[in-house]
Amino acid sequence: MRVQSLTVDVVIKNGLLVLPSGLTEASIVVDEGKIIGIVKSGEPKADRVINASGKVVLPGMIDMHVHLRDPGFPERENFESGTRAAAAGGVTTVIDMPNTVPATVTVKAFEEKKKIADRKSLVDFGFIAGAGEIPEKDIIALADVGATAFKSFLIARFKELAASDYTLLRHMRTLSELDRPLLVHAENSNLVDSYMEEAIASGRTDPMAHCDFRPPIAETEAVMRCLMLAEEAGAHLHICHMSAGGSVDLLEWAQNGGQMVTGETSTNYLLFTEDVMKERGPYAKVDPPLRKKDDQLRLWEGLNDGIIDVLASDHAPYTKEEKERGWDNIYDAPSGGVVIETTLPLMLDAVNRDMIDIERLVEVFSTNPAVMNGLYPRKGDLMLDADADIVVVDMDKPFHIKGENLQTIQKITPYEDMKGKGMPVMTLVRGEVIYEDGQVIGRPGYGAFQRPL
Ligand code: DOR
Ligand code: ZN
Ligand code: ZN
Secondary structure (H helix, E strand, C coil), X not given: CCCCCCEEEEEEEEEEEEXXXXXXXXEEEEECCEEEEEECCCCCXXXXXXXXXXXXXXXXXXXXXXXXXXXXXXXXXXXXHHHHHHHHCCEEEEEECCCCCCCCCCHHHHHHHHHHHHHHCCCEEEEEEECCCCCHHXXXXXXXXXXXXXXXXXXXXXXXXXXXXXXXXXXXXXXXXXXXXXXXXXXXXXXXXXXXXXXXXXCCCCCCHHHHCCCHHHHHHHHHHHHHHHHHHCCCEEECCCCCHHHHHHHHHHHHXXXXXXXXXXXXXXXXXXXXXXXXXXXXXXXXXXXXXXXXXXXXXXXXXXXXXXXXXXXXXCCHHHHHHHHCCHHHCCCCECCCCXXXXXXXXXXXXXXCCHHHHHHHHHHHHHHHCCCCCCCCCCCCCCECCEEEEEEEEEEECCHHHCCCCCCCCCCCXXXXXXXXXXXXXXXXXXXXXXXXXXCCCCCCECCCC
């Protein structure tokens, strides 16, 4: 232990800690928001002693793919509601995506979002800036004010964020110099649009049409194109929300060739296959769409073998009303789900079912996102001098997901009525308990802006 002050702020006693070196039974000593000791005995006196025996203690989750809709769509979500849900879901840092209104493509929009989040956020936060077609000087300026990464879409869904191949290549060159990753939404625009027209022309507007008419090639072609551009530019490419098994194959191939490319997936694709569309309809509609069993198996393999480096929620809320429209015509409902609060419990349940081990879960949902967004070692591991962002989990605590119980504005979830075992029971951000015994007790404004170190 570093300092032996008379009384420290918090001691989390006798938990099973997931440390960089593995699982260890020990206590964590916290003072002034930092981890100042990890000890097996001789804990100092503390203002608060938390008994974690029988519990597993993790570094806080860093969700690097959320859409908190603020500013822009207050009826869908905002920084307060979204980070209340984060707290309840063991997420201690959220990194917000740029498709807000205005889109985060200028320093002005970046600073405006920062003011909003500063006032409302219960957990720490960072921002991904939009690259789209913006000039190089704005990329540099946004990196300068603290964007942790940049994002571009290969489809035109959010017009400020869509990038031509030429611009992708140019931005990758600039970002490789700035040492920040480019995140891509990799779907082939022409295939996506034309298949959708074909679906509608043939009268297929049932939920399953979204999957049948948005095939894996629409994703894998875009992934391959991005890989080639990134190799040419020598840039760090990160592929968001991978859904297709073929994308994992391509990523593995590029990594084996020595390229710095990373990939991400979410519980949407790990836990659901396309048949879920029949039962859950628009609530399970996401872009890219849900896939088949083989794709799902390959995603799990990629996640466990170190090909897919990041798990993120892709929390993308819409209103119940917007979603309900999709029952009659799936193309009338937007893609995206309310998922930030359920990602950790669902993954803890997967740990209980031996689908992933707890150390790997911590790597993909905390350590790697921290590294990739330039926040490591301040965040992303339980270690000396790191921020005391900590989640205590009860691996035996059952859950039963009900939209009505969520902290988000919209009380809907693609996972309605799913049951499992493994729940966060306490969340601390920089040493402050913000969630305990089912209650969010953090306050808006506590969350602090995080920029790359
Ligand atoms: O399903 C999705 N929803 N995919 C995206 O890429 C965007 C997101 C959203 O913001 O609604
Ligand atoms: Zn996307
Ligand atoms: Zn997204």
